[in-house]
Amino acid sequence: MKIESIRLKNFKAFQKVEMLDIPRFCVLVGANGSGKSTLFQVFAFLKEAIASNVHIALIKLGGSLGFREVRSRNSKGNIEIELKFRAKSDGPLMTYFLSISEEDGSPFVEREILKYRRGSSGRPWHFLNFSKGKGTAVTNELDAVTDVRDLQREDQKLAEEFRTYADRGGQVFVSTLA
């Protein structure tokens, strides 16, 4: 797997940041407190969010304050993470997007999307599209699908709204992410 870009909003020190065209070998240089370690915490956070749920991931990263500690100080918006990546070096560019909000002290997945474009043109195909524990997931064997109209989408409901769909292993591509 190769990560091509990272976009963050309200993730600790990163209120709004984008890293584009990330090379295969990448060295991060910056002053103390500039966010080098925080960037790596993004991956630990995602792994935990996918393996367990965003509630646990927020507590692990932010302590008992969870969401309130992890969200950039003085910020009101959702915590957002977007990764663009290729599962194989010659494979399509995929986008995984996770947006986390909080209501009455409880975090929840406001939006979770996995999408990619097949071929060089056309609109991206959405494979996962979830909001607050409800959404659709594609159930086809993707290698066999060449036309977006052949995708079979299934309505799904997760047990809890702070779960990511991606934690339900076995889904094509999502396992790559995890």
Ligand SMILES: Nc1ncnc2c1ncn2[C@@H]1O[C@H](COP(=O)(O)OP(=O)(O)OP(=O)(O)O)[C@@H](O)[C@H]1O
């Ligand atoms: N929720 C938050 N909102 C805003 N800033 C935050 C938040 N949580 C942590 N920070 C800030 O992020 C910075 C820590 O960044 P980080 O530890 O990633 O830096 P670093 O580049 O790894 O530094 P060092 O070279 O010392 O290891 C600190 O200045 C801290 O105050």
Ligand SMILES: [Mg+2]
């Ligand atoms: Mg550090």
